[in-house]
Amino acid sequence: MKTLPIIIFGIAALAQWAAPLAQIWTHEQTLAKGTLIRLKCVAPDPYDPLRGRFLAVRPEQDQADVPAGMKVERGMHVFATLITRADGLATISQLSLTPPTSGDFIRLKTRYAYDNKATIEWPFERFYINEKLAPEADKWFAENIRTAQGIIAEVRVLNGRAVLADLSLGGKPFREILKERVK
Amino acid sequence: MNSHHRWLHEQLPQWERDGIVTAENARSLRQRHPLDDSTSGVGQIVMGALGALLIGAGLIAVIGYNWDDFSRPVRLLFAFLPLLAAQIASFRVLQRGDAAAAWVRETVALLQALATGACIAIVSQIYNLGGEWPDFLFWWMLLSLPLVWVLRSQAVAIFYLIAIATWSVSQIETGRAWHDSPLLYPLLLLGLLPWWPGWPPKTALSVSVRWVMTISAIFGLCSAAVFVCEQSDRFLSFQFETAMWLWTLTAAAFALFPLNQAAFEEPTRRKPQVVLGSLWLLGYGLAMTNHEIGRDILMGVSRSIKLPWCWGLLIVLILFVLHALRRRRWAVLSLSSIVILPLPSWLTMNAMNSVSQSMLSLPSWLATLHLAAIGLTLIVLDFSGRRGAPRFGALLLSVLIILRMADSHFSLLAKGVGFIVVGIAFLAFNLLMSRRRRPSTLPAA
Incomplete structure (x- = not known):
């Protein structure tokens, strides 16, 4: 048996494990130790051919102020400092090119900048759902997205990384609401 | 064989x-x-690949259902168990080396590639990871590439070639960094080098892989051309024409791609890069015979010549031309030279620093003369007893005459009569060739 193919195969097999495991590790860390922030969302979407049904999660805030002297270009990675308002919902207070020394922040991409405002791309956009619950989830999303309380995305944030943990309405988790509706 | x-x-x-x-x-x-009974037939390989594809697609569909009732660790187990099983099967096949049947090798390699994709998919589903499908495809194809090298799998190579072309097309968007754009395509294609030609050089590529590779390269390199045009100036005038000349340089490089002696002697249909490159060059040449299109192409040339990608293509093309000259590939050389027909006008306009009507019309006249010369040469070669293609030559001349007449200011009546004359001449020539080719009857025993 030749050694080189076996070595290459071994490296490839390890890489095939390492890529998803690295994702799992960082996301588990964020879910376990991250700060919970809540963001108000808009608009649904239905399907990914490889990963199944999902709800498109778009936080309401899609722009942030660019501090004077900071040059923002399209597709640039920036750090957004988050503050929690009196109503418990999070919002971006400022953008910076380096990670802030204190507080919660998310690393995100900018789309374009105009008039000292940058359009931002949140690092989460999909909430995958069970195929059986998907039609009901679509209805629920449509019914509640424009209500005053709105649908809230619960996101765990740690060291700039964000993981979408759940969706909720009126403090009740999304899956619980759906299961009750399907009964 | x-x-x-x-x-x-x-x-x-x-x-x-x-x-x-x-x-x-x-x-x-x-x-x-x-008869070599140790090698697997195409049918066996196809059936094996189909089986692996069905299992892989089934896995992905099962994942797509999203098993809400199971905990995260259990769902992660669903992701890693098929991958582990596929890896063990591949390792067993690798251990058997040449003793393993080709269809088994193909099946386990494809299965492992699909299990890798399914594993990444389920992890990104469980953690609601963002990112578009091209990002997912990129990592999937890179993680599958070593399987092509070690298991020498054609099925995974085809998957990789389709994936890199799809990824490149999806990345044409202004503002992307070069390493996240179709400019990465040549490097991704080079990723197959350890498999082809491999070391030490193994057997030649199968015809199906050659076709997929050529079509993949067309999409990948043409995406790169579009990307550099958009990147240079979003509001660039004659953007399509600029990209078109870059595509034509690519087509010429395809037609002239260096061949070794064995490949040189193969029939043309087994060389898709020559077939598709030549077809594009012919179409481009015929289109250029139209005065307006010729002018637009000239504008495209003057803009694309400023792009580094264009200079890269020109350098590659010059190297390929030198190689083709050494191999005396006159047919493809004459066809590929169509690509440089706008250059005399461009050089004159640059030297004189002015634009004249005659210079704008020159590419169109040169294309007409060049194609007519090719058509006539193909006929004359056959009549002088050498290898030619008289029917193709006649067809080329007929198409040229029709195009030039359509482009002219003759009356409808004159054009109609012209078409009839060309039609009759074409049929007569066909008849003449049939009589010339008719095999002589065998003498009586």
Whole structure:
């Protein structure tokens, strides 16, 4: 048996494990130790051919102020400092090119900048759902997205990384609401 | 090749009975072209690949259901168990080396590639990871590439070639960094080098892989051309024409792609890069015979010549031309030279620093003369007893005449008469060629 193919195969097999495991590790860390922030969302979407049904999660805030002297270009990675308002919902207070020394922040991409405002791309956009619950989830999303309380995305944030943990309405988790509706 | 040998072995007994070959000759032929039963047939490989594809697609669909009732660790187990099983199967096949049947090798390699994709998919589903499908595809194809090298899998190579082309097309968007754009395509294609030509050089690529590779390269390199045009100036005028000249340089490089002696002697249909490159060049040449299109192409040339990508293509093309000259590939060289027809006008306009009507019309006239010369040469070569293509030459001349007439200011009546004359001449030529080619009858025994 030749050694080189076996070595290459071994490296490839390890890489095939390492890529998803690295994702799992960082996301588990964020879910376990991250700060919970809540963001108000808009608009649904239905399907990914490889990963199944999902709800498109778009936080309401899609722009942030660019501090004077900071040059923002399209597709640039920036750090957004988050503050929690009196109503418990999070919002971006400022953008910076380096990670802030204190507080919660998310690393995100900018789309374009105009008039000292940058359009931002949140690092989460999909909430995958069970195929059986998907039609009901679509209805629920449509019914509640424009209500005053709105649908809230619960996101765990740690060291700039964000993981979408759940969706909720009126403090009740999304899956619980759906299961009750399907009964 | 085995199918040809099988056919020969099936025919030999009848030929012996009919007295076409002696028993001695038949034995020699059998020894010269033996049947190799150790290699798998195409059918077996296709069935194996299909099986692996169905299992992989099934896995992805099962994942897509999203098993809400199971905990995260259990769902992660669903992701990693098929991958582990596929890896163990691949390792067993790798251990067997050349003793493993080709279809088994193909099946386990494809299965492992699909299990890798399914594993990444389920992890990104569980953690609601963002990112578009091209990002997912990119990592999937990179993690699958080593399987092509070590298991020498054509099925995974085809998947990789389709994936890199799809990824490149999806990345044409202004503002992307070069390493996240179609400019990465040439490097991604080079990723197949350890497999092809491999070291030490192994057997030639199968015709199906050659076609997929050529089509993948067309999409990948043409995406890169569009990307550099958009990147240079979003509001660039004659953007399509600029990209078109870059595509034509690419087509010429395809047609002239260096071949070794064995590939040189193969029939043209087994060389898709020559077939598709030549077809594009012919279409481009014929389009350029139109005065307005010729002018637009000239504008495209003057803009694309400022792009570094264009200079890269020109350098590659010059190297390929030198190689083709050494190999005396006159046919593809004459066809590929169509690409430089706008250059005399461009050089003159640059030297004089002005634009004249005659210079704008020059590419169109040069294209007409060049194609007419090719058409005539193909006919004359045949009549002088050398290898030519008289019917193709006549067809080229007819199309040229029709295009030039359509482009002219003749009356409808004159154009109609012209078309009829060309039609009759074409039929007459066809008849003449049929008579010339008619095989002479065998003398009576």
